Amino acid sequence: MERLFGRAWLVLGHESQVLAPGDFLTTRMGREPVIVVRHVDGSIQVLVNRCAHRGSRVCEGPRGHARQLVCPYHGWTYATDGTLCALPLAEGYDRSPIGVEELGLRRVPRVETYRGFIFASLAPDGPSLLEFLGPLRASFDDLVERAPAGEVEVAGGVFKHAYRGNWKLVLENHNDGVHPAFVHASSIWAARNGAPWDVWEKTGLWVARYGHSWMGDYHDDTRLVAALDHPVFREYRAALERRLGPERTARVLGELRWNSLVYPSCSFMSQFRQLRIIHPIAVDRTVVHAYSFRLKGAPQQMFRDTIAFANVVNGTASPVLTDDLEVYERVQDALTASRNEWVELGRGHGGDVPDRDGTLRGRTGTSEIHIRNQLAAWLEYLDMGGPEGRADAPAMAPQSAQRSEAPRQSRNAPRPA
Ligand code: FES
Ligand SMILES: [Fe+2]
Structure with missing residues (x-):
């Protein structure tokens, strides 16, 4: 949860779910409950859904709309960027809690969108979203x-x-x-x-x-529907061609x-x-x-x-x-059976083909290359705190390196130093 879900970019939703200022949805990033909310300035904020007072969840339900986020327990009230803006009996404190950074809803350090999809990372640094998606x-x-x-x-x-x-x-x-x-x-x-x-x-x-x-x-839905020459598909294609022209339309539908x-x-x-x-x-x-x-x-x-x-x-x-x-x-x-120590993920191993944009293609479509690739990434996140590694990260433990040698070599991703 900490090293993988606490570092990777996670998909939280899509901009269309939080169109207007005050629109919000609630979700989780690993163990962190979070609120994805459109702030008055149009930005998308991702806030930890935990009241700074005594820790209640502030927003309940999968989605909603609110001008301010009001905690149900004692009424602490936050702006849609997480700033504490009102609370009852404020004079009971030595110093007004209003405007104190730590007494706002915590902001998730990195939030970005790609083509309307909202991503966030709990890690303050690491690869950019574009680099992560590749x-x-x-x-x-x-x-x-x-x-x-x-x-x-x-x-x-x-x-x-x-x-x-x-x-x-x-x-x-x-x-x-x-x-x-x-x-x-x-x-x-x-x-x-x-x-x-x-x-x-x-x-x-x-x-x-x-x-x-x-x-x-x-x-291939294009081929299927085109073969039937379905009027709905013809209408769709024409609409797409109005934006992209016939050539690009063919390319988009051919992908x-x-x-x-x-x-x-x-x-x-x-x-x-x-x-x-x-x-x-x-x-x-x-x-x-x-x-x-x-x-x-x-x-x-x-x-x-x-x-x-x-x-x-x-x-x-x-x-x-x-x-x-x-x-x-x-x-x-x-898998709780204790007599087998390993599972077998060797299908297609050794037949990976380097392809465009630094990808590898499985020898066939039924290769287990994707699982080896996932576990290699998993191991990197867990060993190093993230594929970027940390300056203080120890070298790979020989035991895990031994066992993971094959899948690691089969990837063309640069190894962490
Ligand atoms: S726990 Fe939120 S106002 Fe008290
Ligand atoms: Fe299935």
Whole structure:
């Protein structure tokens, strides 16, 4: 929680959730409960949701609107940038608490946005957001560029689910092309939509620094809908072409990204406009919030499709999600067996192919390269306090280096000094 969730950039939400001054949402950054709020000057503030008086949570509920943030316990009142601006019986203090920095709501040190997505880091220093995202930026670009108006917005509510298992299991699963044939066998059988192994093997799977990865070349909605020459798709394409012209439109629609993973807390699908934020609650307890996005300027039917898709993959009655949650809990439970010391993550090892922008591509789409890449990042955060390292950080302990040699060498990320 401290070294990983306390340092990495975490996705907190999207600007469309806090449009007007006073709009806020509450969420967590690791163990810190936080408020994401639009301040009167238009800036987005991320404040620790803990009253400076005796520690009550100040904002309750997932979202709301308030001119000032008033603690429910004794009425301490904060401006939307966290400054304490009023309290009852202020004369009872030697010195007025108003304006005292420590008696405001603590501000999270770094807050930035990328294409409307709000990120924050609990660490005062470290890589910039752009450096952290690296080539994964293109996945966010892909999501936003698909909107005829060049903007997306969160819409349609949020699905929440929880499971009794570690948070890493979601990220390991979301780029796993082997499991659907087994874990989702019943829905594949019912829908008769299974893909042959060849499709999964040919799917692109890329990893980047800081534990990120994404899949591509799979589920080509352009081809599918275009083949049907669907009037809604024609209307959408025309709207997109009005902004981008035919060539760039073809390029945007031809970029096929499936699950993109922003390590350690987010998984999203640009093509289907879904984004999931992963909250570790305990070592064996995880909560996931799933959001849908509306492409501004696209036909309304497109958003209906997004919601239909969300119901299938993220809804509480989803036949797909429930399969995954069941298997996460089985893994968590069985990993407590003490006779096996290791799990096997060698699929595709040794076949990584260096690709554009410093990425590595898995030998095939079913490589476990993304898990090795996540664990290498995990190890760096835990060993060094962050992939940047610290001046006082000890060299890698020989024991962990021995065991992690293979995945570390398979990454092209610069090693910490
Ligand atoms: S705990 Fe917030 S006002 Fe007392
Ligand atoms: Fe799955």
